[in-house]
Amino acid sequence: MSKNEKEEHLAIGVDLGGTNIRVALMNKMGQILQEGSRLTEAYKSRDYIIQNMITMIKTVKGDYQIKGIGVGSPGPINQAEGMILDPPNLKSLHQCPIVEMLQSEFRDIPIYLENDANVAALAEARVGAGAGKKSVIYITVSTGIGAGIVIDGKLFVGAQGNAGEIGNMIISERGPQVANLNTGALEALASGTAIERVGRERLGIDGGAKEVFALAMAGDSVALKIVEEVKTYLSIGIANLMHLLNPSIFVIGGGVMQSGEWLLPQLREKTSHLLFPSMRSHLMIEPPMLDHKVGVIGAGLLVFT
Numbered sequence: 001m002s003k004n005e006k007e008e009h010l011a012i013g014v015d016l017g018g019t020n021i022r023v024a025l026m027n028k029m030g031q032i033l034q035e036g037s038r039l040t041e042a043y044k045s046r047d048y049i050i051q052n053m054i055t056m057i058k059t060v061k062g063d064y065q066i067k068g069i070g071v072g073s074p075g076p077i078n079q080a081e082g083m084i085l086d087p088p089n090l091k092s093l094h095q096c097p098i099v100e101m102l103q104s105e106f107r108d109i110p111i112y113l114e115n116d117a118n119v120a121a122l123a124e125a126r127v128g129a130g131a132g133k134k135s136v137i138y139i140t141v142s143t144g145i146g147a148g149i150v151i152d153g154k155l156f157v158g159a160q161g162n163a164g165e166i167g168n169m170i171i172s173e174r175g176p177q178v179a180n181l182n183t184g185a186l187e188a189l190a191s192g193t194a195i196e197r198v199g200r201e202r203l204g205i206d207g208g209a210k211e212v213f214a215l216a217m218a219g220d221s222v223a224l225k226i227v228e229e230v231k232t233y234l235s236i237g238i239a240n241l242m243h244l245l246n247p248s249i250f251v252i253g254g255g256v257m258q259s260g261e262w263l264l265p266q267l268r269e270k271t272s273h274l275l276f277p278s279m280r281s282h283l284m285i286e287p288p289m290l291d292h293k294v295g296v297i298g299a300g301l302l303v304f305t
Contacts, residue, residue, distance in 0.1 A: 010064055012057055013300025014071040015116065018042055018089035018143035019255075021049075023056040024293070025064060026300040030127040032293065034060040046092050050101050057106070068110040070302030071098065072119035072295050074144060079161035082113050088167075088179035089143045089193070112302040116140070117164055118155050119298030120288075121148025124251045126301060128289040133248040137241055138288070139166070141234065142254035145187040149245065154305075167191070169240065171233050190233040192256045198226050210259045217262070231263060231270055238267070239274035242283060253288035 010033070015022040017040060024035040036056050040049065057069065074087035082099025084090065099111050114122075121130075121138035130136035136150045147164040149156040157163050167187030175184025178194070188194055195209040202222050205211050215223035238250060257263065264287060272280045288294050 010066045011300045011303035012061060012066055012069045013119075013296040013298070013302075014053060014057065014069065015119075015295035015299055016040070016053070016071060016073045016090075017116065017295065018074060018087075021053055021056060022293070022296040023053070023060050024296045024300060025060045025062075025066070026297065028301070028304040030123060030290075030297045030301060032297070034062070035293075035296070036060055040090075042090050042092060044092065046096055049093065050096075050098065054102065054105050057102075066109060066303075068112060068303035069102065069106060070112045070114070070119065070299035071102070072114055072116040072299040072302075073098065075115040075117070075146060075165055076162050077113060077115055079113055079157070082111070084113075086180060087144070088181060088187070110303070114155070114299070114302055115146065115148065115157070115161070115164065116295055117146030118148035118157060119302060120253065120294045121150045121164075121251075121298070122155055122301050122305075123290055123294045123298030124253075124288050125150035125153065127297070128294065129251045129286045130249050135245070135247040136249055136251060137164075137245065137247045138251045138253065138294075139238070140254035141191060141252065141256040143192050145191045145237075145254075147241070149247075166237055166241070169237055171236050186233060186237045190230045190237075190256075192254075195226065195230060195256065198229075199223075202226065209256050213259050227263070231266055235267055235270035235274060238271045238285065242271070242275055242279060246279070246282075249284040249286060251286055251288050253291075253294055255292075257287065258292070 022037045024032045026032045076085040084093045084096040086094045124130045125136040138148045145167040147166045169186045171186050172184040176188050177183040178188040192209045199205050199212040216227045268285045
């Protein structure tokens with residue numbers, strides 16, 4: 001491969017999560033050539049986290065020439081200014097000028113910033129479970145909850161780039177108030193963080209969503225009630241989106257769904273009951289095809305949009 005071909009066809013994707021940072025060198029078809037992963041250590045300083053990211057980018061880049069670097073970050077973000085604003089699970093990166101900080105190290109390489117759910121949606125819509133569909137909504141249920149919307153192969157990001165911030169969608173006005181979220185927000189009720197909190201309160205456990213799901217599958221009545229509540233909250237959120245945007249397909253991913261993949265059939269059923277009867281046969285809810293690499297692949301694909 002010549003230098004020009006490398007520049008035209010290769011990019012680096014960065015998936016900045018509340019738990020892990022993943023970085024990959026990839027081509028425009030979403031195929032990964034080199035990759036690496038480290039703990040985010042979100043409790044540490046902004047400079048520490050960004051320097052960690054820079055080191056990872058340099059490692060996977062090696063001597064390759066690349067077309068650009070795409071970064072997927074929890075939202076909200078200000079895409080125009082290259083800023084991470086105030087994601088609940090990355091407090092040390094609030095008001096972080098991440099594009100400027102990366103650009104100071106990679107001066108001649110274009111850098112693109114996008115919401116993490118949006119980049120995952122882009123990946124699933126182009127090369128994953130939504131490939132060939134006219135409209136795709138990707139929902140990530142992990143440390144937090146967010147959504148990305150792809151229509152006719154292009155991201156819909158809204159006027160300020162914050163379309164899809166469904167984690168702050170109010171599901172129950174009597175729900176908890178957590179971090180900077182609305183009282184009763186979806187993320188405060190059904191995210192991995194929420195399940196961990198409720199598991200600790202009701203079961204006295206510290207194993208997070210994974211342990212709650214394991215206990216539910218073993219028949220524990222308290223754990224089963226927690227899981228039933230999570231399904232109800234998620235189905236309300238999905239039904240709201242179905243009525244609003246009527247997408248061809250929902251793709252539901254994130255760490256929580258990996259822990260409880262058996263939730264999907266029940267989630268389809270509960271959501272269906274909340275829709276107009278004429279819409280029920282058109283509801284599609286599927287797991288992602290790209291698994292835990294969806295964010296890093298989508299981030300890299302930003303470079304080729």
